[in-house]
Amino acid sequence: LSHLDAFTAERPDIVRWGDIGGLMQAKQALEESAVWVYKHADAYRRLAISPSKGVLMHGPPGTGKTLLAKAVATESAANFLPVRSADLIKGHVGESEKAVARIFQIARRCSPCVIFLDELETLFGKRETSGDVGKKLITQFLIEIDHLDTLQHTVLVLGATNHPESIDASLLRPGRLDRMVYVGTPNCGERLEILKVLQRKTPCANQVDLSIIANKTDNYTGADLKAVFRKAGLLTLKRRTHNTDSPLEVTQEDLESALSHVGPSRN
Numbered sequence: 260l261s262h263l264d265a266f267t268a269e270r271p272d273i274v275r276w277g278d279i280g281g282l283m284q285a286k287q288a289l290e291e292s293a294v295w296v297y298k299h300a301d302a303y304r305r306l307a308i309s310p311s312k313g314v315l316m317h318g319p320p321g322t323g324k325t326l327l328a329k330a331v332a333t334e335s336a337a338n339f340l341p342v343r344s345a346d347l348i349k350g351h352v353g354e355s356e357k358a359v360a361r362i363f364q365i366a367r368r369c370s371p372c373v374i375f376l377d378e379l380e381t382l383f384g385k386r387e388t389s390g391d392v393g394k395k396l397i398t399q400f401l402i403e404i405d406h407l408d409t410l411q412h413t414v415l416v417l418g419a420t421n422h423p424e425s426i427d428a429s430l431l432r433p434g435r436l437d438r439m440v441y442v443g444t445p446n447c448g449e450r451l452e453i454l455k456v457l458q459r460k461t462p463c464a465n466q467v468d469l470s471i472i473a474n475k476t477d478n479y480t481g482a483d484l485k486a487v488f489r490k491a492g493l494l495t496l497k498r499r500t501h502n503t504d505s506p507l508e509v510t511q512e513d514l515e516s517a518l519s520h521v522g523p524s525r526n
């Protein structure tokens with residue numbers, strides 16, 4: 260299967276709910292629709308409730324969808340099988356369908372497992388506009404998901420997209436990826452929470468006041484705030500190279516100067 264053979268399930272980076280700033284509703288929805296399936300499989304069976312086969316996360320780039328998917332896997336003590344949808348489409352005719360079958364096979368073998376399909380719109384665009392390869396891929400994927408017994412296999416599919424409107428409706432029918440979770444651009448309070456998460460990994464001077472930064476970062480996503488911290492760290496390093504007595508700590512001034520270099524990726 261050439262390059263498609265590279266799909267493997269792995270232990271995800273250890274991302275816990277507490278490592279994700281804001282997104283309270285998304286975390287809650289994923290806890291109930293995904294993590295519970297792994298944690299309470301027996302209760303589902305006894306109550307004869309069939310869980311969703313999967314959840315579609317949608318929202319602008321850089322808002323934390325990948326992070327949430329990893330957290331679902333960590334919180335569920337499940338393996339993580341990340342798949343970039345674009346990789347599936349690259350192969351020769353016939354190869355892509357085999358790869359889809361293989362992904363589900365690996366996931367069942369590495370159960371409990373979360374299959375994470377990023378950029379889902381590239382795989383699951385509307386059927387009318389998909390070429391032959393695309394149509395076959397969609398069909399194969401639907402076969403796999405329809406045959407998946409979530410409780411028996413303890414495998415769940417998490418999809419992510421920036422363009423939910425371009426996804427073929429067949430995938431979102433009941434019994435397939437029938438839960439949608441919105442992952443939005445953070446408001447001021449959520450930005451403060453994200454900044455606090457980012458601060459845990461970066462030594463900062465005592466006088467740093469992250470609420471000032473949160474107030475000045477309208478329209479910044481989590482990924483943008485990460486870029487601000489990175490730039491601030493580089494400014495700290497630069498100061499240190501000029502003056503070896505300067506502490507290796509990000510200051511308020513570094514963060515504020517970083518804002519003039521790193522703008523919001525949208526708007």
Ligand code: ATP
Pocket residue numbers: 278279280281282319320321322323324325326327377419420421453456480481482483485
């Ligand atoms: P894309 O749609 O571009 O794939 P995404 O929504 O999957 O983006 P992530 O890859 O999860 O976004 O986010 C990129 C990085 O930004 C993360 O690794 C993390 O460092 C940071 N980040 C984004 N959102 C948050 C958040 N809510 N809390 C903490 N860090 C965040």
